[in-house]
Amino acid sequence: MWSVCNPRNEEELKECAQLGKSLSRLSQPTILTILAASEEPLHGYVIVQRAAFSPMFGGNKPDPTGIYRTLKAMEEQGLLSSVWDTPKSGPAKRAFSLTKAGESTLRRWIDSLACYQATIGELREEASQALGIDLPPTPLCSAH
Amino acid sequence: MWSVCNPRNEEELKECAQLGKSLSRLSQPTILTILAASEEPLHGYVIVQRAAFSPMFGGNKPDPTGIYRTLKAMEEQGLLSSVWDTPKSGPAKRAFSLTKAGESTLRRWIDSLACYQATIGELREEASQALGIDLPPTPLCSAH
DNA sequence: ACAACTAGTAGACCTTGTCTAGTACCAATT
DNA sequence: AATTGGTACTAGACAAGGTCTACTAGTTGT
Numbered sequence: 001m002w003s004v005c006n007p008r009n010e011e012e013l014k015e016c017a018q019l020g021k022s023l024s025r026l027s028q029p030t031i032l033t034i035l036a037a038s039e040e041p042l043h044g045y046v047i048v049q050r051a052a053f054s055p056m057f058g059g060n061k062p063d064p065t066g067i068y069r070t071l072k073a074m075e076e077q078g079l080l081s082s083v084w085d086t087p088k089s090g091p092a093k094r095a096f097s098l099t100k101a102g103e104s105t106l107r108r109w110i111d112s113l114a115c116y117q118a119t120i121g122e123l124r125e126e127a128s129q130a131l132g133i134d135l136p137p138t139p140l141c142s143a144h
Numbered sequence: 145m146w147s148v149c150n151p152r153n154e155e156e157l158k159e160c161a162q163l164g165k166s167l168s169r170l171s172q173p174t175i176l177t178i179l180a181a182s183e184e185p186l187h188g189y190v191i192v193q194r195a196a197f198s199p200m201f202g203g204n205k206p207d208p209t210g211i212y213r214t215l216k217a218m219e220e221q222g223l224l225s226s227v228w229d230t231p232k233s234g235p236a237k238r239a240f241s242l243t244k245a246g247e248s249t250l251r252r253w254i255d256s257l258a259c260y261q262a263t264i265g266e267l268r269e270e271a272s273q274a275l276g277i278d279l280p281p282t283p284l285c286s287a288h
Numbered sequence: 289a290c291a292a293c294t295a296g297t298a299g300a301c302c303t304t305g306t307c308t309a310g311t312a313c314c315a316a317t318t
Numbered sequence: 319a320a321t322t323g324g325t326a327c328t329a330g331a332c333a334a335g336g337t338c339t340a341c342t343a344g345t346t347g348t
Contacts (some may be wrong), residue, residue, distance in 0.1 A: 024169055024303095026264070027336085034274075046294095054267065055263045055266035055267045065299095065338085069335085090342060091295050107177070110271050113264050113265075113271070123177065123200060127257070130177050133251070161307095170306085188327070192326095208328095212327070
């Protein structure tokens with residue numbers, strides 16, 4: 001589960017859950033960002049580990065199954081390319097790297113994320129207005 | 145389809161789609177906001193119509209099936225209550241209104257949305273950094 | 289020998305949103 | 319009188335994305 005709020009206790013988690021859990025569909029840009037930030041190709045396993053420390057996951061390791069599935073889909077879409085790394089010792093592993101298409105997709109994601117931010121901001125404003133609340137200027141978000 | 149980007153032409157839509165389409169899981173707060181903003185109970189049909197003009201949908205009417213399903217689920221969770229309105233003439237319709245629980249859930253959503261915003265902002269920053277791009281200060285979002 | 293870590297796969301499941309389609313009733317047009 | 323279009327809601331199937339359990343298989347450290 002995406003723990004955007006980075007809840008510290010069960011109670012908080014439950015609250016978050018009731019709110020609709022959290023964002024989805026952002027593992028793609030997360031993966032693209034991780035790969036873009038890396039000098040060399042990365043194994044799926046490493047991507048999972050680094051993803052845990054991306055803004056999307058508050059230190060919680062995401063489910064590997066989902067990430068591997070996403071990686072596969074992204075490769076099929078041409079955003080990533082991979083090579084099998086079969087060392088003499090150790091298990092076979094796949095090393096992923098960004099393609100040109102992946103890089104330009106990430107570039108577009110940056111604008112898209114700005115849109116998402118704006119949209120969420122507007123929704124937040126409307127919600128506050130509807131409740132007759134002054135928009136809390138300081139987001140009460142412990143994690144950030 | 146959530147059209148956060150409010151794309152004006154097929155081309156733009158396609159680009160958006162490649163980016164992962166758009167946010168999900170935000171129909172709950174959208175519905176809560178619409179009901180909170182209304183003086184009187186609203187019919188599902190009207191909620192669908194108003195949702196079209198919420199930030200989440202760029203004027204595009206959302207799929208009614210999904211909204212009705214969400215309304216039902218929210219009622220089961222105690223966030224909404226509804227009464228059947230069976231006028232002498234015209235079809236039976238269900239009128240929804242916020243419960244206390246729904247109101248306080250919306251109140252918590254406001255903080256949660258702030259978290260989402262912050263998270264997306266951080267992801268956007270990291271993506272820009274990874275690509276060695278200066279963060280475009282003006283989000284290129286036509287709709288906003 | 290055992291546990292823990294690295295690396296990946298398989299299959300079922302749930303939620304959320306989409307698509308097609310249908311019912312039923314009303315008002316206004318043709 | 320028949321058709322169109324709007325109101326109001328329902329049903330069923332589907333797909334994408336994320337979750338959960340569980341498994342293989344090699345490596346490293348105790």
